[in-house]
Each structure stands twice: as C-alpha cells, then as structure tokens.
Amino acid sequence: MPNRGSEAVIAGLGEPPVGRLLGSNPTELHIEAAMLAIEDSGIDKHDIDGLMTSGTFLNDNIRHHMIIGEHLGLHCKTFCDTLRTGGHSYLNGVQIAKWAVESGLCKAVLLLRGDNILTGVPKGTGLKAYIEYGAHPLEFEVPFGITVPGVYGMMAQRHMHEFGTTSEQLAAIAVACRKHASINPKAFKREPITIEDVLASPMVSTPLRLLDCSPICDGAGAVLITSLERARDLKAKPVRILGTGQAQSYYHLAHLARATGARPEDKSRYGLTRTVQSVAAQEAFGRAGVKPSDIDVAQLYDSFTITVLMQFEALGYCAEGEGGAFAEGGRIELGGELPINTNGGLLSFGSSGGINHIIEAARQIRGECGDRQVPNAELSLVTNVSAVASNHSIAILGRD
Numbered sequence: 001m002p003n004r005g006s007e008a009v010i011a012g013l014g015e016p017p018v019g020r021l022l023g024s025n026p027t028e029l030h031i032e033a034a035m036l037a038i039e040d041s042g043i044d045k046h047d048i049d050g051l052m053t054s055g056t057f058l059n060d061n062i063r064h065h066m067i068i069g070e071h072l073g074l075h076c077k078t079f080c081d082t083l084r085t086g087g088h089s090y091l092n093g094v095q096i097a098k099w100a101v102e103s104g105l106c107k108a109v110l111l112l113r114g115d116n117i118l119t120g121v122p123k124g125t126g127l128k129a130y131i132e133y134g135a136h137p138l139e140f141e142v143p144f145g146i147t148v149p150g151v152y153g154m155m156a157q158r159h160m161h162e163f164g165t166t167s168e169q170l171a172a173i174a175v176a177c178r179k180h181a182s183i184n185p186k187a188f189k190r191e192p193i194t195i196e197d198v199l200a201s202p203m204v205s206t207p208l209r210l211l212d213c214s215p216i217c218d219g220a221g222a223v224l225i226t227s228l229e230r231a232r233d234l235k236a237k238p239v240r241i242l243g244t245g246q247a248q249s250y251y252h253l254a255h256l257a258r259a260t261g262a263r264p265e266d267k268s269r270y271g272l273t274r275t276v277q278s279v280a281a282q283e284a285f286g287r288a289g290v291k292p293s294d295i296d297v298a299q300l301y302d303s304f305t306i307t308v309l310m311q312f313e314a315l316g317y318c319a320e321g322e323g324g325a326f327a328e329g330g331r332i333e334l335g336g337e338l339p340i341n342t343n344g345g346l347l348s349f350g351s352s353g354g355i356n357h358i359i360e361a362a363r364q365i366r367g368e369c370g371d372r373q374v375p376n377a378e379l380s381l382v383t384n385v386s387a388v389a390s391n392h393s394i395a396i397l398g399r400d
Contacts (some may be wrong), residue, residue: 013036046075050077059265085352091395112355113353180333180372219350242290361395
C-alpha cells in the first residue's frame with residue numbers, strides 16, 4: 001500500500017451540460033470538460049503529465065489523446081492513452097490513473113470523455129448503426145438480427161423466467177432514477193414518471209420498454225486524479241479511491257450464456273443472469289475494507305433497468321433472484337436503504353457515458369449535490385459496465 005502522501009485521489013471534476021447540444025462536437029466537449037476539472041481543482045495545467053481520453057463513437061482516431069492534449073496545450077506527458085472499452089472505460093481509467101500516480105510515473109492524470117452522438121450524425125446513418133449494433137460487430141450474432149437492447153432483453157427474459165421478476169420491478173428502477181433527475185437541473189430527462197408510464201411506453205425488445213432504456217444524448221465529463229499530498233494544497237476536497245475492482249468474461253452472447261470455459265464447479269455461478277461483477281465487487285470491497293451495507297450511496301451503471309437489477313445481486317445487496325424485490329418500495333430512492341443514481345443515471349441524467357457516474361459519486365462525498373445530497377455520505381460506490389454486461393469495473397470512494 002502507498003503511504004498517505006502518495007495515495008491517489010480525485011481532485012477535480014468537470015461536467016458540461018448534457019442533452020441535445022446542437023452545434024457541439026466531440027473535441028469541444030472534451031476540452032470544455034477538461035477546463036472545468038482544471039478550474040475545479042485549481043491545479044496548474046502544466047502539472048498534468050497524464051492524459052486518458054475514451055475516444056468517441058464518431059471519432060475512431062487511435063491517437064485521440066494526442067489531439068486532445070494538443071488542444072489543451074499539455075506540452076509534455078509521461079503517460080497517455082485512448083481507452084476503448086466502452087462504458088467500462090472510465091473506472092478502468094481511474095484504476096490506471098491511480099497506479100500511474102502511486103507509482104510515481106505521473107503527478108496528475110486527466111481522464112476525459114465527450115461525444116455528440118445525439119446531434120452529431122444524420123438520423124439513419126451513424127446514429128442508426130449505434131442503436132442497432134453499438135460496439136458489437138459480431139459476425140456470428142449481428143447478421144441474425146441481434147441488437148444491444150436485444151441482448152439485454154434476453155437477460156431480462158431469462159431473469160423473469162428463473163426468478164419470477166416482473167416488469168413492474170424493472171420499472172421501479174426507471175422511476176427512481178427519474179425522481180432523482182427531476183431535482184437535478186443538469187439532467188436531460190426531468191419530467192417525473194410512474195410505473196404505469198414505464199409499462200405504457202413503447203416496446204423496444206421484450207420485455208424492455210422505451211423507459212427501461214437509457215436515452216442517447218450529447219455530453220462530456222472529466223476527472224482529475226493526483227496525489228493526496230498535492231490535492232490538499234488545491235481548491236477542492238480530495239476524494240479517496242478506497243478500493244477498485246475489475247472483471248471480464250465474454251463478448252459473444254453464446255459464450256456468456258453457456259459460461260464457456262468456466263470450471264465445472266463454477267458453471268452454475270455464471271450465465272445470462274449471473275455476471276462476473278461479483279468478482280470485481282469482491283476485489284473492490286476487499287481493498288477498501290468495507291461491506292456492501294457500509295455504502296451510503298451508489299451510482300450503478302444503468303444502460304437498461306435490467307443492468308441495475310442484476311447488480312443488486314452481484315454486489316451483495318440481496319440474494320440471487322431477489323433483485324426485483326430489492327428495487328421495490330422506495331429502497332433505492334433518496335431516503336431509502338441504498339439511494340442509487342442520484343443525478344438520474346444514464347436512464348434520466350442522460351447516456352453520456354459512465355464518467356458521469358464517477359463525477360456524481362465524488363460529488364456526493366464532497367457534499368455538493370444540493371437537494372439530491374445523501375446526508376453525511378462517507379462511502380460512495382460506483383460501477384461501470386460494458387459489452388453484454390460482461391466488462392465490469394467498480395470503485396469505492398470515501399472522504400479524506
């Protein structure tokens with residue numbers, strides 16, 4: 001373990017508006033988020049010697065980090081990369097930045113994301129491709145009509161079949177996220193909804209309806225990571241990265257469903273309704289030295305309502321098959337046992353990437369969330385998920 005002087009912490013946050021940002025472009029969004037994080041922290045930008053960007057759906061440049069660094073005027077960097085793991089990229093980046101700072105490779109690392117996927121492409125071209133295939137050009141699955149919502153729809157159907165989960169229970173997750181978004185002036189979707197509204201929304205992929213799915217929108221985010229020693233001389237309260245964890249399984253649905261390659265004794269532990277997030281959770285909680293019940297607030301990656309429901313089980317908040325019941329009764333709303341996605345999450349804040357989950361988790365620790373603030377929040381859990389719920393990263397954040 002590093003000594004407390006070299007411990008890596010989150011020292012700056014940048015979050016431009018999200019939504020329908022006509023006239024925006026990915027580079028501008030990256031730069032705006034970066035400048036907000038630099039201003040928030042008060043750091044001299046010339047002390048930033050690490051840079052990670054997540055690339056964009058619209059810009060496939062493998063040297064994307066170089067372009068952004070050039071625009072920011074970051075002359076010399078000792079570490080940089082373009083992350084390419086989808087919604088899992090951002091906590092993956094946090095863990096890499098933590099290693100870079102604690103090893104002495106970097107003084108400060110800036111992690112960025114920005115895209116204008118809603119307004120940046122003509123309807124029916126790139127946007128259509130994203131909706132139908134996203135990052136899944138899988139030669140043995142896509143030709144037969146699979147889509148990203150289709151994959152998660154299969155997971156939801158399987159969970160219903162095995163455990164009796166209901167559409168009403170899934171809808172409770174969408175309702176909770178929208179309730180929190182309604183008091184967040186930055187959120188994309190703020191009009192309150194009911195379970196009946198979710199059930200009446202158009203079917204996308206059985207049993208997932210429109211309001212079970214996160215909307216596409218433009219947006220950006222930035223997280224600055226530096227040493228605790230340096231952060232204490234900056235403007236913002238340091239947020240400690242107490243524990244991190246990652247786990248990955250399969251990209252292809254057939255392998256995921258069969259738990260291909262798993263040991264015979266582990267076969268029953270994995271599949272469409274049992275992900276390897278439990279492995280990442282064990283790592284993160286173990287490193288942080290805390291239990292699920294110690295967490296005050298959680299920002300759970302919510303590409304779809306089923307993505308969240310399955311995480312309740314994988315993270316240890318309820319037994320297998322009880323995720324639906326856990327979502328009911330206001331338990332996951334502000335004032336409940338485990339308030340989730342207090343900014344509105346992808347489902348209502350807007351699908352601008354998992355970096356916004358990290359920003360909200362850190363803001364809760366800093367006590368900056370206004371009406372959606374969880375009182376005396378000391379421990380915040382944040383997750384990122386990508387692929388077919390098979391790439392998982394987790395962090396537990398806490399106070400200095």
